[in-house]
Amino acid sequence: MKRTILILTMLFALNLNVLAQKVELHLIPxxxxxxxxxxxxxxxxxxALDCGVAIYEGEVSYEVSEDLMPAREKNTVKLNGPEATIKxxxxxxxxxxxxxxxxxxxxxxxxxxxxxxxxxxxxxxxxKMPKDFDEFWQKGLEQLSKVKxxxxxxxxxxxxxxxxxxxxxSYGNINNTRMYGILTVPKAEGKYPAIVRLPGAGVHAISGxxxxxEQGVIILELGIHGIPVNxxxxxxxxxxxxxxxxxxxxxxxxxxxxxxxxxxxxxCVKAIDFFETLPQYNGKVGTLGGSQGGLLSIVVSRLxxxxxxxAIYFPAFCDQEGYINRRAGGWPxxxxxxxxxxxxxxxxxxxxxxxxxxxxxxxxxxxAFGYNDITCAxxxxxxxxxxxxxxxxxxxxxxxxxWLPSEHVAKMWNWIIDELKK
Numbered sequence: 001m002k003r004t005i006l007i008l009t010m011l012f013a014l015n016l017n018v019l020a021q022k023v024e025l026h027l028i029p030x031x032x033x034x035x036x037x038x039x040x041x042x043x044x045x046x047x048a049l050d051c052g053v054a055i056y057e058g059e060v061s062y063e064v065s066e067d068l069m070p071a072r073e074k075n076t077v078k079l080n081g082p083e084a085t086i087k088x089x090x091x092x093x094x095x096x097x098x099x100x101x102x103x104x105x106x107x108x109x110x111x112x113x114x115x116x117x118x119x120x121x122x123x124x125x126x127x128k129m130p131k132d133f134d135e136f137w138q139k140g141l142e143q144l145s146k147v148k149x150x151x152x153x154x155x156x157x158x159x160x161x162x163x164x165x166x167x168x169x170s171y172g173n174i175n176n177t178r179m180y181g182i183l184t185v186p187k188a189e190g191k192y193p194a195i196v197r198l199p200g201a202g203v204h205a206i207s208g209x210x211x212x213x214e215q216g217v218i219i220l221e222l223g224i225h226g227i228p229v230n231x232x233x234x235x236x237x238x239x240x241x242x243x244x245x246x247x248x249x250x251x252x253x254x255x256x257x258x259x260x261x262x263x264x265x266x267x268c269v270k271a272i273d274f275f276e277t278l279p280q281y282n283g284k285v286g287t288l289g290g291s292q293g294g295l296l297s298i299v300v301s302r303l304x305x306x307x308x309x310x311a312i313y314f315p316a317f318c319d320q321e322g323y324i325n326r327r328a329g330g331w332p333x334x335x336x337x338x339x340x341x342x343x344x345x346x347x348x349x350x351x352x353x354x355x356x357x358x359x360x361x362x363x364x365x366x367x368a369f370g371y372n373d374i375t376c377a378x379x380x381x382x383x384x385x386x387x388x389x390x391x392x393x394x395x396x397x398x399x400x401x402x403w404l405p406s407e408h409v410a411k412m413w414n415w416i417i418d419e420l421k422k
Contacts, residue, residue: 023105024049025060027086027114034371034398035117042088042116046077048103054082060103062086067096067115067379068328094122095327096371096378115371115378115398123383125319125355126327130347133356136256137303140174144266147172149273153183156208156230163187164213168230169220171274173267180229181222181271182208191282193308193420194218194275198268198289198296201249201316201331203239205229215417218281220271224264224296249332253340256348265299265352272306284308284420286363288412291331291376291402292316295354298384301365302357309419310361311412313368313404317354318380321346328377330354358384364391366415368408370400 028045036042046062048055058079063071064086077084088099095118102111130136151171159166159182167183186192197209197219206229209219223229225245239245251260275281286309287297294315301310315330322329323336324346334340334349350356365388369381385394393415395408404412 022051023055023103023108023110025101025103025110025112027099027101027112029088029114029116031116034115035120036090038092038094038119038122039090040118041090042097044086044088044099044114044116046079046084046086046101047082048079048105048110050105055079055103055105056081058103058105060084060086060101062099062101064088065098065100066091066327067098068374068377069326088116091118094119094124096120096382098372113372117371117378117382120378120382121386123379123386125322125380125383125387126325127319127321127353127355128350129356129359130350133351134360136351140262140266141269141303143174144270147174147270149270149277151274151277156182159208159210161210161214164210166208166210168228169274170228171270173226173270174263177226177263177267179222179224179267179270180227181220182206182229184208184210184213184219184221185278185280186213186216186218190216190280192216192218192280193284193286193417194220194278194281195286195288195416195420196268196271196297196300197221198287198293198300199224200290201292203227203245204236205231205233212413212417215413217417217420218275218278220274222268222271224267226263226267249334253334254342254344254348256351259348259352261352265296265303268296268300269304271300272304286310286416286420288312288416290314290404294376298354298357298361301363302360305362307363309364309366309416311366311416313408313412314370314373314376314381314402315354315384316376317352318376318384319355320349320353320380322377322380328379330380331376355384355387358388361388361390364393364419366393366395366412368395368397368404368412370397370403372399372401375402 026047064073065071098115154168156166169183252258288311289297290313294312295317301307318330
């Protein structure tokens with residue numbers, strides 16, 4: 001027993017020592033909101049901490065770049081006492097500047113990133129709207145309306161709670177395909193609003209959203225690939241390694257009529273038809289999703305007037321043509337590769353860009369993103385938000401990347417549930 005206690009004590013001391021070596025590097029803009037006016041000079045303080053204690057000597061290397069663009073400046077500053085100052089500079093047009101800083105300390109490298117905005121509310125997207133955009137998607141909806149739903153529902157007892165039932169569901173989609181998802185329905189008698197919860201990129205299992213269904217809402221958490229969503233994780237890992245699904249966003253990228261996402265967009269809209277088969281559904285529906293799911297939340301709301309509210313966070317496919325115009329473009333960064341900048345691909349992708357769906361949104365919107373996001377860059381998400389004319393609410397975090405703080409997640413869910421229960 002004494003030997004065990006001694007070993008545990010030594011391990012605990014070792015863990016404390018590891019924690020004591022942790023160095024934090026902080027960049028602090030001289031604007032409390034991390035936003036400036038175009039032409040205004042921005043500065044950042046640099047502070048390095050070793051286990052919470054300021055490091056007084058050292059050199060910090062840094063680079064300044066416009067959002068996702070090559071560095072426009074590389075330099076170093078020396079810590080002068082507990083801090084140093086970086087002269088970040090300014091922008092001539094609305095946009096975002098990103099500073100990446102690094103310090104070498106005790107043989108290890110530590111880094112951090114901070115992004116600041118310059119008149120971000122004035123950013124405009126660069127992607128053009130096809131003249132027949134609405135006509136193209138109307139034809140798709142007409143095709144979708146002819147598809148028989150043929151819904152299936154299988155109770156999943158192991159995922160049910162005393163308040164919510166969970167089901168594996170599927171329904172018909174265009175091209176003789178099916179959509180799959182996990183449906184969660186409150187057990188108490190009554191009528192409830194519904195939410196289509198839309199997935200981020202990749203191929204993965206879906207567990208269902210019992211937590212939020214307990215607040216009195218039906219939720220269908222969808223998969224988009226036409227395969228069941230309750231396989232073991234190893235199955236999806238194997239599928240992700242297959243070129244057909246690993247690079248699905250590139251399939252028929254130059255053909256608006258056969259592009260991979262056409263089936264996906266229409267299949268997500270069909271989810272509302274599925275809700276209408278449920279006796280518990282009260283006729284009010286919303287959409288919610290982030291990244292790829294943020295794109296899909298915008299799309300479904302634009303294509304189906306039955307949608308009454310949409311929660312959207314750091315949406316993908318925003319202003320993809322940004323790269324062609326010497327600034328950041330949206331995920332999946334199609335036009336960062338100059339080989340993709342052909343007239344055929346550019347024209348086809350305009351029918352799938354989140355910008356062109358956002359232009360016509362009517363239902364109220366909750367919209368969230370972080371300045372440090374390098375997956376769905378703030379230049380793209382902010383410019384898309386700016387053109388939305390529907391009632392909208394913006395929730396920005398200057399310190400986060402491709403994720404939401406828990407407080408913002410709670411705010412988003414409270415907002416959409418309240419909107420649907422009005």
